[in-house]
Amino acid sequence: MSTTSRNSKLTGKDLVTVGIYTAIYFASIMVVGFLGFIPIFIPLLSVLVPIVGGIPFMLFLSRTKKFGMITIFSLLNGLFMFITGMGIYSIATGLIFGLLADLMIRSGDYQSSKKSLLGYGVFSCWLFGNFMPFYIGRKAQFEMLTEGYGAEYATALEKLMPLHLAPVMFAACFLFALVGGVIGRTACKKHFKRAGII
Amino acid sequence: METDKTPFYIIDPRTKLLILALNSVFVFGGAGGADTTMEILRHVITFIPLGLLFFGGKRKPVLLAAIFYVAFHVLQVTLFEHTKGVLNYILLFSIGVFVRILPNIMSGYYFISTTRVSELVGAMEKMHLTDKLIIPIAVMMRFFPVAMEEAGAVHDAMGMRGIRFGGRHPSKILEYRLIPMITCSVKTGEELSASALARGLGSPIKRTNICSIGFRALDYAFWILGVFTVFVFITTLL
Amino acid sequence: MITLKNVSFSYEGEERKSLNNINLSIKKGEFIVLCGKSGCGKTSITRLLNGLIPHYYDGKLEGETLLDNNSISQLPLYDIAREVGSVFQNPKSQFFNQDVFSELAFICENLGMTKREIHQRVTKSISSFSISHLLERDVSQLSGGEKQRIACASVSAPNPNIYLFDEPSSNLDVQGIALLRNTMANLKKQGKTIVVAEHRLHYLMDLADKIILMVDGKIEKSYTREDFLNLPPITRNSMGLRCARLQELLPYKSEEKPVFQKHIAFKGFCYMHKSAKKHSLHMNPFYIPKGSVTAIIGENGAGKSTFAKCLCGIYKKCGLMEIEGKDENWKARRSTCYMVMQDVNHQLFTESVLDEVLLSMDQEEEVLAKKVLKSLDLEHLSHRHPISLSGGQKQRAAIATAVVSNREVIIFDEPTSGLDFTHMKEVSKQLRELSKTGKTIMVITHDPELILDCCNYIIKIGGGGVKESYPLHQNREKLLHYFIEGGVSVE
Numbered sequence: 001m002s003t004t005s006r007n008s009k010l011t012g013k014d015l016v017t018v019g020i021y022t023a024i025y026f027a028s029i030m031v032v033g034f035l036g037f038i039p040i041f042i043p044l045l046s047v048l049v050p051i052v053g054g055i056p057f058m059l060f061l062s063r064t065k066k067f068g069m070i071t072i073f074s075l076l077n078g079l080f081m082f083i084t085g086m087g088i089y090s091i092a093t094g095l096i097f098g099l100l101a102d103l104m105i106r107s108g109d110y111q112s113s114k115k116s117l118l119g120y121g122v123f124s125c126w127l128f129g130n131f132m133p134f135y136i137g138r139k140a141q142f143e144m145l146t147e148g149y150g151a152e153y154a155t156a157l158e159k160l161m162p163l164h165l166a167p168v169m170f171a172a173c174f175l176f177a178l179v180g181g182v183i184g185r186t187a188c189k190k191h192f193k194r195a196g197i198i
Numbered sequence: 199m200e201t202d203k204t205p206f207y208i209i210d211p212r213t214k215l216l217i218l219a220l221n222s223v224f225v226f227g228g229a230g231g232a233d234t235t236m237e238i239l240r241h242v243i244t245f246i247p248l249g250l251l252f253f254g255g256k257r258k259p260v261l262l263a264a265i266f267y268v269a270f271h272v273l274q275v276t277l278f279e280h281t282k283g284v285l286n287y288i289l290l291f292s293i294g295v296f297v298r299i300l301p302n303i304m305s306g307y308y309f310i311s312t313t314r315v316s317e318l319v320g321a322m323e324k325m326h327l328t329d330k331l332i333i334p335i336a337v338m339m340r341f342f343p344v345a346m347e348e349a350g351a352v353h354d355a356m357g358m359r360g361i362r363f364g365g366r367h368p369s370k371i372l373e374y375r376l377i378p379m380i381t382c383s384v385k386t387g388e389e390l391s392a393s394a395l396a397r398g399l400g401s402p403i404k405r406t407n408i409c410s411i412g413f414r415a416l417d418y419a420f421w422i423l424g425v426f427t428v429f430v431f432i433t434t435l436l
Numbered sequence: 437m438i439t440l441k442n443v444s445f446s447y448e449g450e451e452r453k454s455l456n457n458i459n460l461s462i463k464k465g466e467f468i469v470l471c472g473k474s475g476c477g478k479t480s481i482t483r484l485l486n487g488l489i490p491h492y493y494d495g496k497l498e499g500e501t502l503l504d505n506n507s508i509s510q511l512p513l514y515d516i517a518r519e520v521g522s523v524f525q526n527p528k529s530q531f532f533n534q535d536v537f538s539e540l541a542f543i544c545e546n547l548g549m550t551k552r553e554i555h556q557r558v559t560k561s562i563s564s565f566s567i568s569h570l571l572e573r574d575v576s577q578l579s580g581g582e583k584q585r586i587a588c589a590s591v592s593a594p595n596p597n598i599y600l601f602d603e604p605s606s607n608l609d610v611q612g613i614a615l616l617r618n619t620m621a622n623l624k625k626q627g628k629t630i631v632v633a634e635h636r637l638h639y640l641m642d643l644a645d646k647i648i649l650m651v652d653g654k655i656e657k658s659y660t661r662e663d664f665l666n667l668p669p670i671t672r673n674s675m676g677l678r679c680a681r682l683q684e685l686l687p688y689k690s691e692e693k694p695v696f697q698k699h700i701a702f703k704g705f706c707y708m709h710k711s712a713k714k715h716s717l718h719m720n721p722f723y724i725p726k727g728s729v730t731a732i733i734g735e736n737g738a739g740k741s742t743f744a745k746c747l748c749g750i751y752k753k754c755g756l757m758e759i760e761g762k763d764e765n766w767k768a769r770r771s772t773c774y775m776v777m778q779d780v781n782h783q784l785f786t787e788s789v790l791d792e793v794l795l796s797m798d799q800e801e802e803v804l805a806k807k808v809l810k811s812l813d814l815e816h817l818s819h820r821h822p823i824s825l826s827g828g829q830k831q832r833a834a835i836a837t838a839v840v841s842n843r844e845v846i847i848f849d850e851p852t853s854g855l856d857f858t859h860m861k862e863v864s865k866q867l868r869e870l871s872k873t874g875k876t877i878m879v880i881t882h883d884p885e886l887i888l889d890c891c892n893y894i895i896k897i898g899g900g901g902v903k904e905s906y907p908l909h910q911n912r913e914k915l916l917h918y919f920i921e922g923g924v925s926v927e
Contacts, residue, residue: 010330012400012513013391013492019337020387026338027345027383028376037299039291055376059384072334079335080342083215085306088222133227190787191377195823197384316538340532347528348782354750355783358775359796359837367795374785381823382781389529392493396486396522397532397591398546401514406545408554409538 008066018069021060022076028056036086042131043161046169047176050124054180055187057120062188062198065110067102070119074098074126081130089136090129097125117181124177128170134161206416207253211321213417214309216424217246221305226298230431239427244301246420247308254312263304270296315339320409333400341383341390348382349375437629438462438485438598443499444653445480445489454480456653458499462631464597467624467643470633472650473676473856474827478633480653482600484508485631487516503598517543520598521591525606525854527583531575536567539575540590547594557593564626565589565619580736581612585619592623599623601632605639606854609736609882610922613639635856637680641665649675676858678885682920685888686912693909694892696725698760700845700876705755707746715900717742719755722902724893726759729867729877731887731908732847733918734897740880743897744847747878748775759844769845774838778849780830784822789814789833792822796837805840812836812866827855828862835870846870847878852886864890884919888912 032048035041064070078094081087101123108115192198220243223229230236244267252260274293281289315336322332352375356362361374394400413421438461445455455477462468470478483489490497491513501508503519524530533539540561544554562568567589570582578586584604591599601620605613617639623630624643632640637647647664649656656675659667669684679685700723707717717739724730732740746754749770756763757773764772777783786792793805809815812832817825822833831851838846848867852860860883867890871877878895881887887894887908894915896904908915 012333012395015330015333015400016337016391016394019334020341020383020391022334022338023341023345024380024383024387026342027349027379030346030349031372031375037295037303039294039299052372052376056380059380068330072330075331076334076338080338082222083218083306083309085218085221085302085304085309087226087302088219133222136227136229187373187377191373191821191823192381194787194821195381197381197823314534314538316533316535336532344528351777351779351782354745355777356785357750358748358770359783359785359841360770361785361795378782378785382779385781386526386529389524389526390532392483392488393522393524393530394532395492395513396488396517397543398514398517399532399542401512401546401548403514403546403548406548406551406554408541408545408551 010066010068014066014069015072017063018072018076021056021063022073022080025053025056025060025073025077026080029053036130043165043169046127046131046172049127050121050173050177051180051183053124054120054177054182054184056184057123058116058181058184058188059192059198061105061110061116061120062192064105067106070102070105070123071095071098074101074123077126078129086130087133089132090126093129093132094126097122113185117178117185120181120184121174121177124173124180125170127173131161131166131169135163135166204414205253206414207250208312209250209420210411210413210417211309211313211317212325212411213413213420214313215321216420217243218302218305218309220424220427221247221302224427224431226302228298230427230434233430233434235430236427236434239423239430242423243427244304247301247305251304251308251312256311259307260304263300266296267300314409316407317409317411319405320407320411323405323407324411329400329405332405337390337394341387344386344390345379345383348386349379351382352378437464437504439500439502440481440484441500441502443484443497443501445484445497446495448494450495453653454495455484458653458655460648460655462629464629465624465627467620467630467645468632469637469640469644469647470631470650471635471637471647471677472656473858474635476650477653478650479602481650482522482602482631482633485598486520486522486600487511487513488522514547517591517596518547518594519596520600521588521594521596522600523584523587523591523602523604525603527575527580527607530587531583534574534576536570536573536575536578536586539586540593542590544593549594554593557595561589561592564592565622579612579615580608581615584608584612584616588619588623596628598629598631601630601634603634603854604632605634605636609734610919611735614922617643635678635854637678638682641680649677651675673857676856678857678860682884682916685884686916694725694728694907696728698726699723700726701758702747703756703758703763705743705746707742707751707754709742717746717754718900719743719902722895722905724876724878724895724905725907726876727871727874728893729871729879729891730893730895731891732878732880732895732897733882733887733915734903738897739900740897741849742900744775744849744878744880747845747847748773750775757845771841772843773845773847774841774843776831776834776838776846776848776851778851778853780827780834781823783834783837784830787821788819789822789825789836790818792833793836793840796841798841808836808839812839828859831863832866835866839870839873839875843875845876845878847880849880850882851879852881852883857885860886861889867891884916887915 029049029052032052036045074094075098078091081090101119104122105115105119225240225243248260248264270293274297278289318339319332319336356374440458440460443455443458444453446453470481472478483493484501487508490509508516531539532542540558541554544557565585565588567585604616608616620630620643634640644661647659665680672680701721703721705717705719706715708715734740745751749766752766754766756765757769784792786795790805793809794800809818812835814832814836817829822830851863864886867877892908894906894908895902
């Protein structure tokens with residue numbers, strides 16, 4: 001663990017650290033992320049990704065002592081989602097929820113474990129950006145589908161991604177992140193600390 | 199002035215980002231609804247990265263993707279209405295995957311497989327992004343394949359040990375998969391950071407970028423297409 | 437030009453001083469080799485000189501490190517990069533760019549030089565390191581030796597006067613080492629100051645002006661090259677140092693010729709990587725003595741690792757292994773063969789050494805597990821986290837998992853890369869003891885000291901096939917010849 005630097009400006013070392021941990025976070029969520037290729041599992045990702053991501057995120061927090069690192073981390077998630085072809089909306093959700101999480105964790109001076117946990121919950125809501133293509137311009141889409149391919153297609157799609165699933169998925173992102181955060185903290189204690197990584 | 203020897207299918211990373219954005223909003227997101235022009239534009243937007251990949255030498259995945267895209271699009275227009283029950287559902291899923299998600303995945307694949315870290319950095323510098331973003335993005339792009347390599351090695355080791363889903367400790371499978379991968383990645387990541395910093399990365403001086411990126415004929419064509427697509431989208435809203 | 441005055445350093449969170457009151461001055465144009473056992477502080481000295489201590493590695497630093505009368509700890513890293521070029525050991529983490537040209541320009545870009553200046557400087561490095569034939573390639577396609585040459589060329593672009601090498605040969609084969617030596621000779625000829633922290637010493641002996649022995653964070657003694665070479669090999673070994681000349685390894689204790697009754701045959705080992713056009717492995721049938729310690733040698737990229745992965749069933753559907761009259765396919769071999777990977781961290785999963793062993797047993801029997809741990813001298817560590825162990829202990833933990841799951845063949849992937857003499861000897865002893873219990877051991881290695889110390893059979897692989905196989909007994913000269921002459925053709 002690095003000493004708290006008086007200087008709160010982000011240094012080159014901090015920026016490199018953010019890049020490394022974002023990559024690790026992604027490699028971790030890839031373990032379950034491939035499920036997203038099967039449409040029926042897409043809603044399930046709002047449960048699995050926050051759980052799996054808890055381990056790398058909590059480890060990342062142990063290296064985070066300055067404002068901005070979590071925001072950049074989260075924004076990078078969104079950008080990475082975008083360039084790997086998972087949609088553009090995660091850039092916005094990444095930035096917003098990253099900033100909120102950063103503010104929250106900073107209010108605990110990057111020490112408070114309760115605020116870290118809640119912060120991870122807030123951060124995980126970035127994931128909702130991935131589901132937004134199913135909801136944005138929904139009306140236009142249904143018109144298009146009904147006109148183009150018949151009402152049946154439109155109803156079938158409605159069944160797959162019903163509107164009322166949206167708040168459920170959003171809440172799932174937050175709640176299961178709390179679970180993931182606890183798992184992550186346990187892993188830090190049980191593994192990373194004893195292994196001498198933090 | 200040297201003559202430009204770059205093959206025509208090489209485009210500026212900024213244009214690649216545009217193609218990704220168009221794909222994401224109009225093909226995946228379905229913005230623009232059932233407008234006929236938009237329908238045609240969707241096909242065009244889908245085939246741009248496929249075409250560029252094809253010329254770039256990635257023949258096999260491109261042909262596969264194209265076949266699936268066309269086939270399921272045809273199914274969507276013809277057969278779908280007449281199906282019922284389970285078949286209807288399966289078809290719906292598959293159409294969703296191959297007509298809406300696949301084009302995005304392919305444009306992501308196109309971006310990742312044809313853009314070097316140095317080119318991306320050059321593009322971001324031309325877009326006047328701050329170093330606070332450029333450096334972490336560059337590091338992440340550089341390091342992500344390493345982290346995946348570590349994950350692959352852990353996967354191999356698990357196979358050798360006979361640790362798999364449905365084994366003796368099912369609740370720990372996540373731990374087995376993640377902990378060694380993260381541990382190894384953190385160690386390699388520390389070496390990478392040290393090496394990059396010792397090579398002057400992260401200095402407050404304005405970075406130079408020697409990558410010769412810039413817009414050429416094809417780039418302008420795609421940007422015009424992009425503007426046109428947005429224009430069509432706006433007309434559908436009116 | 438470099439002066440260290442009473443320097444001490446301890447890493448964050450550690451009580452121990454990694455460097456303890458170091459006084460050292462290095463003159464311009466000197467070639468210094470830092471040697472000593474693992475953890476003696478030689479790497480820390482290189483980190484002090486390139487500013488990673490204190491700018492990257494936090495901790496408690498005392499004393500002064502002066503570079504031309506400027507204190508290094510006051511200079512930012514990017515300013516140090518103009519004056520000091522650092523070459524590291526791990527190709528996976530050392531490079532930042534995929535293509536060679538961008539890598540060469542990387543430091544100059546970071547320092548904000550003009551495009552014109554960058555092109556001039558890169559052109560100069562290309563010609564002074566004769567690497568124009570590599571420019572079109574990706575860094576990942578280069579051989580280990582070429583990678584280190586590119587690393588040198590890239591740090592040379594801002595024209596530094598000091599070059600640091602931190603165990604640069606750890607991942608290199610015979611040819612790679614020759615190429616590295618050649619690169620260093622070139623730098624020395626240009627009058628550069630060179631500091632190398634290294635375990636392998638033999639390739640540096642014609643270049644070094646001074647050899648500094650470190651023990652427990654202190655400078656124990658500084659030798660001239662002549663004095664160092666005049667030390668009897670056994671004295672150097674007792675300091676934990678590797679051989680200074682490969683020829684030293686030739687004499688051996690008269691050992692009986694090992695007798696092997698049975699053989700293990702390998703049939704039809706062929707493998708083609710997905711994107712490749714031709715087989716990366718295409719082996720005619722060959723055999724090794726059952727119960728032997730067989731060294732697998734050959735250049736990087738010859739197919740050694742591919743063979744190991746096929747053997748352990750990581751690569752599927754490849755070849756048959758005939759053992760005790762039974763043919764085993766890849767699936768069967770998943771429970772009879774085991775690989776101890778080069779980075780052992782990949783194969784340790786649990787939170788304690790004991791759990792690690794239990795995980796590999798069909799029936800979890802703690803008594804048996806403890807017995808195996810005891811035989812591998814791990815009993816006192818059974819509750820430690822496996823990752824927190826030392827390198828050698830981790831290897832033994834991996835061996836323990838192989839032993840309890842009754843593997844017949846255990847293959848080691850470069851178990852001694854980057855190890856000092858003492859630790860190499862430990863590995864060697866371990867391998868011999870394992871073979872005494874009836875296991876057949878294979879070792880992929882570039883380390884002649886290890887082979888001559890514990891192996892009794894040699895398989896040489898080249899171009900994806902078996903080039904040669906012979907018992908080591910009475911063939912020591914032949915083997916050594918490969919390691920001495922193998923590099924000469926490159927230069």
